[in-house]
Amino acid sequence: MFFFTAFVRADALGLATELMRQNEWELCRRECRRARMERVGPAERLLLLETVASIRIGADPAACIPVLEGIVSTNADRQATAIASYELGRLQWQAGAPAAALDAFELAFMTTTNKTLFLHASCAMFQLLQENRSLKKGREDLVSQITTSRAEYHAALFAATKKPDPAIDRPATPSWIIRFYRSQISPAIGDRCVLHPSCSEYYTQTRHKHGLLAIPMIADRFIREPDVSNAKARPVVMPGGRIYYADPVEDHDFWMTP
């Protein structure tokens, strides 16, 4: 997100840009929305930041693509157009539209005056063309331009511009057994777990973090549950007013990490 540093200034946009750089995406999105509602700062850049923050949070790409396309087609702000075009390329690559992604990356590559974005767009196109060699046909000029910046690619750049995999950033998804328990068994027997997170959520988190070790960890949790609920040591009041007792995964895997 370092090419957003081009936006740095001492106002709402500056604060939103800083929050984006610090990966505080939800706060960044809120800051952008607030500034746009108050009509403070450049609306197009704020909208772009808000959209990118939404993408990072995991918003539906189908809802974000039209916003980015709108910014690109308006072309009122050259730098915003270049960034929007790059982000659009990534979303389209992720959505399985490599030709459209290549067009978007090419626009970012040709438009930007920011060297970081230039290299990102170039490296993304390089990797996209490696994956879809047929797209090279008729684009010999573009391929030769990409090749000229090949010497400046490095491992971190390759990692940052590889094909987006939404599964990497997605929170742990429950396994089929947990989904079955939640949809079929839990409604029948009621919400019995008094610990926070619930046992099914605890299992999902441990499976995501530690794989097969989740099995002994959940067995250990079942054994300890009466002790933790009787101790009432760390109450967590939920929005409905019901009290749970905290027993996070971090309390039981802290010794596994240095």
Add this chain to the structure above:
Amino acid sequence: MRSSIPLLLLFAALLPQARASETTFLLGRELMAEADYPLAAVEFRRFAMETPDEAGQAAAYLHAGYAYLRAGQPQLAGEMIARAESSDTALAHADAIGLLYAESARLRRDYDAALYFFDVLASDAADDAWKAFALRRTAAIELGRGNLDTARASLASAPGEASGAVAALDAYAAGRDKSPRLGGLLGLVPGLGYWYSGEFANGLRSLLLNGIFIFGMIETADDDQWGAFTVITFFEVTWYSGSIYGGIDAANRHNRERLERASEAIEGTLSYRPDPEVVIPVFKLNIEF
């Protein structure tokens, strides 16, 4: 008279801006009072960006740094404190900056850096409460590193009454940690790993559950009910592996709780927070008992 009109117009234009900034600062304070620390930090940062006054900026960044510390985001706290430190007015906040840097490093588990800042604070701070705070924090960090003699020396040089802290340190030194490896080995006998760390009820539950399921395995095998045997065995493997894991985890939790109890006694009831009476954008950190 005519020349004063543009000046009045300028004041009229600037006044709402100044009010807006002050409101931002007050909103930050209110959010902090409601323990909504990340949002409070953003309001302080907004204030710092809006205000032209350098002293106000530094104060707002220190408030933001404090809010990030309370939110458990030491990296961002460090960044905010560094911004305050780069201000020309930083000297006025030297002790507060040192303390916040030390706390930020402690939360990041960069104990060398934390010890450095606490050491500077202990030697430079004019107020005894600040010295006591720094030396007690130093003792707690040294205890966590296993340097009991250094911890004892820090407590000895801390101003004020420290007999409770010294007693806690002695009690910690007299006690012994549990071995997670031995806990895991004992866990091979269901429940014994929990018992080793003093969790008797958990050990009993583990023994009962494993006993019931092993009995079920034997009975179903005797009756050639291999389908039921497979299902029961699956659950028994889960309970049995849980007993081994539980033995290791219980020993680690036991050691951590022992250390935390001693650290809390050493650190005492000393805490710090920005002066709640301050309503204009300045930063004053109070050490509280």
